[in-house]
Amino acid sequence: MSALIRLLAVVLKELRQLRRDRLTFAMIVGIPIGQILLFGYAINMDVRNLAAAVSDQADTHLSRQFIAELGQTQVLRIREHVTTPQQLEDLLRSGQISIGVHIPHDFDRRVIDANRPAAHLLVDGADPTIFGVANQLANMPVAFDTWPASTASQRSLEVRPYYNPERRTAVNIVPGLIGVILTLTMMLFTAVAIVRERERGNLEFLINTPVSTAQLMVGKVMPYVVIGLIQLALITGVGKLLFDVPIRGSILQLYAAALAFIAANLALGLFISTVAKTQFQAMQVTFFILLPSILLSGFVFPFDGMPVFAQYLGELLPITHFIRLTRGIMLREASLPEIGSELLLLVVFTAVAMTAAILRFSRRLD
């Protein structure tokens, strides 16, 4: 009974402090909304309007038609017409264009001759995304109007996009973004929690009272569980309203998955706070974990495409499993039994991190 009262005393204390901490309070709401607007509007994996220039040395009916079709794809925005490929190279080097289209003077003859490429694309290949776009453009068919339509090359594979047929980036981003935002806020808030008490001298008093380590730790993170769920509601709400991101599966299961994920991050944050000596160190460690959480979790790059070593690292991060859960529940209408192993891994992670944090926390000063 007195254990429960002590636990609640810590919770109440945290809530009272939180209420007065305007900055943290603002971050609870500000980070999710700011991030989702930023990611939702600014980040677009569909490449469009790449700056381009054309040197059309053929200047025939067919070449002009070809250039017009390139423009119509909206992938390229043709900014300039120049006369030589050297000028294209100059523009490329100076960074004014990403792609240069060179059409040689014997363009018409090359189109007929299947052994020689009809035109050249000069590409800033440093960026793999642009390079990928250029490769797609290279497959664009070129044909004289007089040719029968059937000679246009036949595709051997047809792509049928499931779950996100309109190929909207937001649909894929938002479920992962929930993970990134929760990782950032949950881990940051708790990572500084114990360290702040140590820095302010509160800890020396606290560890001299009968409060136990478990009561202290659990009490400190409990308010953040609720905060994490509020953030989830904010992100999914704004995602639905502004970007029409669906929640096709069960909302209850989404919250259950989030609960496990929040617990994992809070436990990890507590562990960090037992390792770090200062709040600054705690923040550094948090960002040290946040960066791979963004890059190796499948949030930005498809997980299966990563090197095996990176995949192993990714599997160690709670967010990797959470993103599989959210994308599964929100987009593919998967139910927990189908993806339950991911949830189980989060629970195991929480138990391990929490135990490590409690064991590492010293109720002594030496």
Added chain:
Amino acid sequence: MTKVPPDENSHSGHVITARGLTRRFGDLVAVSKLDLDVPRARIYGFLGPNGSGKSTTIRMLCGLLTPTSGRATVLGMDVAGNTERLKPRIGYMTQKFSLYSDLTVRENLEFVADIYSYPRSGRNARIAELLGNYDLEDQAKQLAGTMSGGQRQRLALASAVLHRPELLLLDEPTSAVDPRSRRDFWAKLFELSDGGTTILVSTHYMDEAERCHRLAILDRGVKVADGAPADLQENTGMVIIEVLAESPSRAQALLSKLPAVRSVTQLGVRLRVLVPSHVEAPLDLVSGALHEAGVAADNSVVSASLEDVFVAVTQDDDSSEQAA
């Protein structure tokens, strides 16, 4: 006040007993072979400069630091292995303010009450009593961080005694407050002591040390004196000569060179000269030296102050260190 049967704790009637208590931090010996006996319901003082091992000793006594060697018994229990059992019976006030600056006075006290499992039914009455007792009624809704040093210190004491501990460990509780607050603070300590609470308090103020029932002087981790302040003053082993000279600085320079003189301290226009008791005719020695050098001075033997005790017991090592 909680009544504790006298036989519950150690039979010697001592609330704290330490034998050979030692703590090293790497090469530094912070506390060295400390023996300590703190009697029940008394105020026991630790006097010493910064770094003399006061805080380290207090932290070992409440189990925050593990002694390198030696042992301590507190409230009849060996500190090692009983730390958690002792915590509810000890009140601890840290050197630095350790309550929450972003909680109000009342919120801080409520938190402390719940952490110590103070009965819910009596909690608000106890908090009201403490607010009244420690003159914090007007600040009940004020954030602790916005209060003055004296108010914060009263809050810290109120928090330390809220659960009516039998033993209070106070680590330099008055280092950040004005003299008036210090006097009020000591009045509270005497009230608590009269009520049966044993208090161990560390300080570097002579006037505070003088108020203690019993006093230990620590110097670089070693206990160099232990006793009632009056006894210590009577048994310094020194003759104190007060010199009122026209030119105190010349007199000081002159007397410091005499091999028989332990120390010369200037207090305003007066000099306090310490000469070991075994030196014969110390007054004549001082007067003669000053006269010879042509320094006009009025010299008399006076009784020792606590400061003289402190100088007498601590400066010994210093001079030998300089000679080495």
